[in-house]
Amino acid sequence: MSELTKKTKKPRSMTQQRRLGIIIRWVIAVFLIFFSVFPLLWIISASLNPTGTLATARLIPQNPGFKNFQDLVGNPTFPFFRWFWNSVKITTITTILTLSLTTMAAYAFSRFRFAGRTTMLKAILLIQVFPNLLSIVALFLILTQFGNIIPSLGLNTHLGLIIVYLGGAMGMNIWLMKGYMDTIPRDIDESAHVDGASDWQIFWRLILPLLRPILVVIGILSFIGTYGDFIVARTLLKTTELYTIMVGLQIYTSGMFSQKWGIFAAGALISALPIMVIYLVLQDQIVGGLTQGAVKG
Amino acid sequence: MDSSRERLSKTAKKVHFELSAILRFALLAVADIGLIWFITQLMINGFFEVAVVLIIIVIFNTYVFLAPKAYPLRWMAVGLSALLLFAIFPIIYTSYVAFTNYGDGHLLTKVQALDQIQRELYLPEEGRAFEWIAYRSEDGEYLLWIKDAAGNTNLARQTDADEEDHILEVIPGENGIGELDEAGAPVAIEGFTRLNRILATTDTNLTRIKFGDPEKTIQVRSPSEAAELLPRYLYNEDEDTFTDQVTGIVYFERQGTYTSQQGRTLTPGFRAGVGFENFENFLTNPALRGPLAIILTWNFAFAFLSVFLTFALGLAISILYGDPNFPGKKILRSLLIIPYTIPSLITILIWRGILNENIGIVNTVLRDLINFSPNWTTNQWWAKAAVLIVNLWLGYPYFMLVTSGALQSIPSDIYEAAEVDGARGWNKFWNITLPLLLVAVGPLLIASFIYNFNNFNLIYVFIQGGPPIPGASTRAGYTDILISYVYNLAFEGGRGVNYGFASAISIVIFIFIALMALAQFKFTNMWEEVSENV
Numbered sequence: 001m002s003e004l005t006k007k008t009k010k011p012r013s014m015t016q017q018r019r020l021g022i023i024i025r026w027v028i029a030v031f032l033i034f035f036s037v038f039p040l041l042w043i044i045s046a047s048l049n050p051t052g053t054l055a056t057a058r059l060i061p062q063n064p065g066f067k068n069f070q071d072l073v074g075n076p077t078f079p080f081f082r083w084f085w086n087s088v089k090i091t092t093i094t095t096i097l098t099l100s101l102t103t104m105a106a107y108a109f110s111r112f113r114f115a116g117r118t119t120m121l122k123a124i125l126l127i128q129v130f131p132n133l134l135s136i137v138a139l140f141l142i143l144t145q146f147g148n149i150i151p152s153l154g155l156n157t158h159l160g161l162i163i164v165y166l167g168g169a170m171g172m173n174i175w176l177m178k179g180y181m182d183t184i185p186r187d188i189d190e191s192a193h194v195d196g197a198s199d200w201q202i203f204w205r206l207i208l209p210l211l212r213p214i215l216v217v218i219g220i221l222s223f224i225g226t227y228g229d230f231i232v233a234r235t236l237l238k239t240t241e242l243y244t245i246m247v248g249l250q251i252y253t254s255g256m257f258s259q260k261w262g263i264f265a266a267g268a269l270i271s272a273l274p275i276m277v278i279y280l281v282l283q284d285q286i287v288g289g290l291t292q293g294a295v296k297g
Numbered sequence: 298m299d300s301s302r303e304r305l306s307k308t309a310k311k312v313h314f315e316l317s318a319i320l321r322f323a324l325l326a327v328a329d330i331g332l333i334w335f336i337t338q339l340m341i342n343g344f345f346e347v348a349v350v351l352i353i354i355v356i357f358n359t360y361v362f363l364a365p366k367a368y369p370l371r372w373m374a375v376g377l378s379a380l381l382l383f384a385i386f387p388i389i390y391t392s393y394v395a396f397t398n399y400g401d402g403h404l405l406t407k408v409q410a411l412d413q414i415q416r417e418l419y420l421p422e423e424g425r426a427f428e429w430i431a432y433r434s435e436d437g438e439y440l441l442w443i444k445d446a447a448g449n450t451n452l453a454r455q456t457d458a459d460e461e462d463h464i465l466e467v468i469p470g471e472n473g474i475g476e477l478d479e480a481g482a483p484v485a486i487e488g489f490t491r492l493n494r495i496l497a498t499t500d501t502n503l504t505r506i507k508f509g510d511p512e513k514t515i516q517v518r519s520p521s522e523a524a525e526l527l528p529r530y531l532y533n534e535d536e537d538t539f540t541d542q543v544t545g546i547v548y549f550e551r552q553g554t555y556t557s558q559q560g561r562t563l564t565p566g567f568r569a570g571v572g573f574e575n576f577e578n579f580l581t582n583p584a585l586r587g588p589l590a591i592i593l594t595w596n597f598a599f600a601f602l603s604v605f606l607t608f609a610l611g612l613a614i615s616i617l618y619g620d621p622n623f624p625g626k627k628i629l630r631s632l633l634i635i636p637y638t639i640p641s642l643i644t645i646l647i648w649r650g651i652l653n654e655n656i657g658i659v660n661t662v663l664r665d666l667i668n669f670s671p672n673w674t675t676n677q678w679w680a681k682a683a684v685l686i687v688n689l690w691l692g693y694p695y696f697m698l699v700t701s702g703a704l705q706s707i708p709s710d711i712y713e714a715a716e717v718d719g720a721r722g723w724n725k726f727w728n729i730t731l732p733l734l735l736v737a738v739g740p741l742l743i744a745s746f747i748y749n750f751n752n753f754n755l756i757y758v759f760i761q762g763g764p765p766i767p768g769a770s771t772r773a774g775y776t777d778i779l780i781s782y783v784y785n786l787a788f789e790g791g792r793g794v795n796y797g798f799a800s801a802i803s804i805v806i807f808i809f810i811a812l813m814a815l816a817q818f819k820f821t822n823m824w825e826e827v828s829e830n831v
Contacts, residue, residue, distance in 0.1 A: 029618070054650050114367075129747065130810060138390035142383070145347050149335060163379070230642045230754055231784075249642070271643060272643050276638040279634070283631070
């Protein structure tokens with residue numbers, strides 16, 4: 001188990017050996033923690049530093065205050081809370097729709113046997129491997145043409161962005177969901193069938209409540225993935241007002257980067273916080289979902 | 298008693314069934330009508346590719362919701378439609394674009410390009426001539442009165458004037474027209490001064506201005522004559538050629554551009570198939586090949602090193618702290634997982650500040666301590682190191698989580714057996730832990746390789762692919778990977794966008810990814826699982 005302790009040559013009692021091992025490992029851990037936490041500490045400190053430029057930033061700011069956070073409110077060139085709201089709106093709608101599409105499709109894959117079932121499962125897995133950035137020219141074109149006919153569905157609209165995201169709804173998630181459903185015994189639905197329940201009733205009343213844990217995992221992974229998307233939103237949205245938070249934050253840092261550092265830090269902290277809290281609270285569930293094969297996107 | 302209840306429930310079921318069927322038909326009809334209207338509109342606008350995809354979607358959905366045989370597909374019809382439109386079609390379309398010259402100079406369809414070329418006009422030496430008189434306003438706008446051989450008169454506004462009608466009847470009292478002289482020309486027009494012969498011939502602007510509308514455009518040819526402009530290029534539909542009416546040169550269609558024998562071309566060009574030219578360019582054009590070789594090498598090195606470093610650090614951590622009795626284990630994991638919990642785009646931006654070459658904290662401290670500051674953004678090797686450091690920070694928690702799970706699943710009796718055989722520390726690690734671990738996390742390593750192979754956000758947001766490669770014919774930098782290079786080609790080309798070439802590279806990336814993904818699936822046995830699954 002602990003290779004390090006084995007290396008000490010002198011014979012010692014087990015407890016002494018163990019204690020030394022723990023000390024050495026904690027010393028290493030301190031370095032690791034420093035590496036891991038440093039950017040976070042740095043951004044917290046920058047957000048509290050009233051001078052607000054990168055050049056004057058130091059780890060413990062003089063006269064810390066909340067000036068940067070106040071500057072985020074009502075800033076006409078950088079409508080931060082507008083972006084934040086856009087992100088929350090787009091991400092929530094996408095996540096809910098993704099969950100419904102995924103769950104229903106997974107139910108069919110898990111409970112029915114039909115021609116082409118395995119082929120479709122494999123195809124779905126293969127297609128979602130390709131990043132949609134690679135075919136962004138085509139996505140761009142589709143939305144441009146849609147927008148010519150129905151402007152609210154075109155380029156530079158939230159609705160357009162959401163439907164593009166939905167193209168990726170049926171992916172790895174279906175496999176996770178189907179795998180979980182397969183573990184729910186089919187006797188349950190068979191006996192319900194005998195009692196005269198329709199497929200929809202079985203799905204809605206019986207299966208769905210049992211899916212709660214996996215719904216949470218897929219919901220969170222999908223939420224985090226969509227919330228963190230940068231390049232699709234950046235390519236399809238043109239108006240500052242319509243930006244998502246990730247596109248907006250990137251704009252903050254381009255150009256007069258070092259001057260806006262404080263405000264950027266405050267904004268970054270606010271936008272990262274919800275996700276961090278979700279992760280740290282639900283880490284065990286998320287890790288369970290992750291190790292089944294999904295890579296952070 | 299029993300049988301009557303049964304009958305009752307049967308009737309209820311039947312009613313329910315019929316209701317749901319009616320509802321289904323109604324919804325399907327509404328959706329189909331909406332989509333068919335949408336498709337018609339797409340067709341009218343000439344957007345045929347997307348229209349075809351939507352037609353497939355309409356047929357598919359109608360079939361699925363009507364045919365009892367396709368019942369299971371009803372549960373996923375919407376998702377599959379979205380998948381087809383926004384995931385599968387874009388891939389097919391990208392493959393198609395890769396074989397065309399779509400890009401700057403070739404953005405239009407053929408119909409649009411023909412239309413534009415045919416709108417090109419010239420002032421013939423011969424042709425219909427008019428007598429003319431010019432009027433000028435205070436702010437330099439002109440009106441032109443014209444009279445043809447038959448004696449019909451008109452008043453023409455400038456072609457670029459922001460008005461509804463550009464050719465007006467000469468009726469006194471309308472449009473500010475005053476009384477007419479014996480020739481039929483207005484003596485005065487409200488807001489305009491009538492120019493006499495001398496003023497008109499000395500006004501140098503006048504011969505350059507076009508009057509009237511696209512159907513009837515008039516230009517002043519000489520002090521006494523104005524003439525109607527004619528289309529300069531005459532299109533021959535059978536031979537698909539244009540003939541220049543001034544010089545007589547014939548232009549033939551060559552890969553989306555009308556080209557004369559002497560090599561002169563007409564603009565605009567249009568989208569046309571170019572066969573494998575984009576792929577050949579990729580291999581043979583020295584200006585493209587140079588940066589591409591650098592980018593491709595770095596792309597593989599970057600993906601490999603990223604996976605290797607993140608995996609190594611993640612594994613080291615889970616071995617060091619895997620002991621379930623290690624004090625503070627829970628808190629340690631919560632602290633070390635932090636990079637994973639912040640959306641990566643945000644942390645990439647933060648790292649950009651931390652590693653800022655002049656005023657970032659790292660260089661400030663290093664300068665004070667050892668009087669040395671690495672050029673993170675201007676030196677290609679330091680830039681590559683910076684990208685790897687940031688990616689190590691971003692990626693190790695994932696492998697820490699994954700490997701700690703996998704390590705626990707290795708049965709401890711294997712170790713006990715090995716210890717009996719005399720295996721110790723490192724030996725045990727190399728011969729037992731690592732091989733078993735690799736089997737378990739192998740697919741994840743491949744997935745991570747694919748992910749990093751296309752890690753656009755890191756490269757693009759952190760450093761924009763810089764520092765630039767000198768002498769590259771398109772925007773390319775030393776830390777660019779294929780996908781960021783493609784993005785530059787498609788969307789940020791300072792020297793023009795080139796969708797065709799960008800798509801060709803995308804296809805190459807597709808093939809790489811597909812091969813790696815297939816390897817990954819083989820590894821996981823996922824596919825066998827599906828087939829066996831009851």
